[in-house]
Amino acid sequence: NYHFYPKKDFVGKKILITAGPTREPIDPVRYISNRSSGKMGFAFAQAASLRGAQVRLIAGPTGLRTPYMVERIDVETTEEMFKSVIDNFEFCDILVMAAAVSDFKVDQRYTKKIKKKNNLELNLISNPDILKEVNLLKKNQIVIGFAAETENLSTNANKKLVEKKLDYIVANKIHETGFPFGSENNEVLILSSSGDYYELNSTKINIANFILDIIKEKI
Numbered sequence: 001n002y003h004f005y006p007k008k009d010f011v012g013k014k015i016l017i018t019a020g021p022t023r024e025p026i027d028p029v030r031y032i033s034n035r036s037s038g039k040m041g042f043a044f045a046q047a048a049s050l051r052g053a054q055v056r057l058i059a060g061p062t063g064l065r066t067p068y069m070v071e072r073i074d075v076e077t078t079e080e081m082f083k084s085v086i087d088n089f090e091f092c093d094i095l096v097m098a099a100a101v102s103d104f105k106v107d108q109r110y111t112k113k114i115k116k117k118n119n120l121e122l123n124l125i126s127n128p129d130i131l132k133e134v135n136l137l138k139k140n141q142i143v144i145g146f147a148a149e150t151e152n153l154s155t156n157a158n159k160k161l162v163e164k165k166l167d168y169i170v171a172n173k174i175h176e177t178g179f180p181f182g183s184e185n186n187e188v189l190i191l192s193s194s195g196d197y198y199e200l201n202s203t204k205i206n207i208a209n210f211i212l213d214i215i216k217e218k219i
């Protein structure tokens, strides 16, 4: 059981992890976000730290406790997460992009609370793609992306693996019930750029440790 008897096999390795949702303010009291709990990314941070890695965790708003010996940077918006990832990318040997990054933001944030009315139109514009920018800075780092899909899991994940030039992608099948959001468990497909394929149904902690086991061979 990894959780209680960790091997110290990541000593000297630096891992940058993003976790949780990002949040895009509409006005001072409202925001756009998503159902990410942050548990997968936090589990990854905990697993890596227990195995001896130096871990920096860039966290969106989650309400989760910082795992033992993890250095945490809190962010709110995609733009803030973007800046933080770029600033910290050089530090790491491995980047784990578990965050559910908001693809859109409102183009003009209201400075005053919007009052109740019959109709409200918000104009949403696209946020930067963090992984796309990371690619331009990539040296020898291993980059792991995540994907949440409600349909065509392996096709969509494979597309992202290629387009985002990832070393690995961890694809979640999102059920109609909302599983695995907020759960301690997860059901994932892991695809690698070299064609490896794994299917896993386990706790988020075990999945994190499994991924650490497979990347260990590459570093």
Ligand code: CTP
Pocket: 078, 097, 098, 099, 100, 101, 102, 103, 127, 128, 129, 130, 131, 132, 144, 145, 146, 147, 148, 160
């Ligand atoms: N990601 C990112 N920057 C964004 C959006 C996503 O870096 N603006 C990262 C996520 O952290 C994840 C991976 O890209 O590791 C895939 O995210 P996903 O939302 O599944 O992919 P998108 O390219 O945004 O495609 P779509 O939401 O349309 O499925």
Ligand code: CA
Pocket: 101, 102, 103
């Ligand atoms: Ca997206």
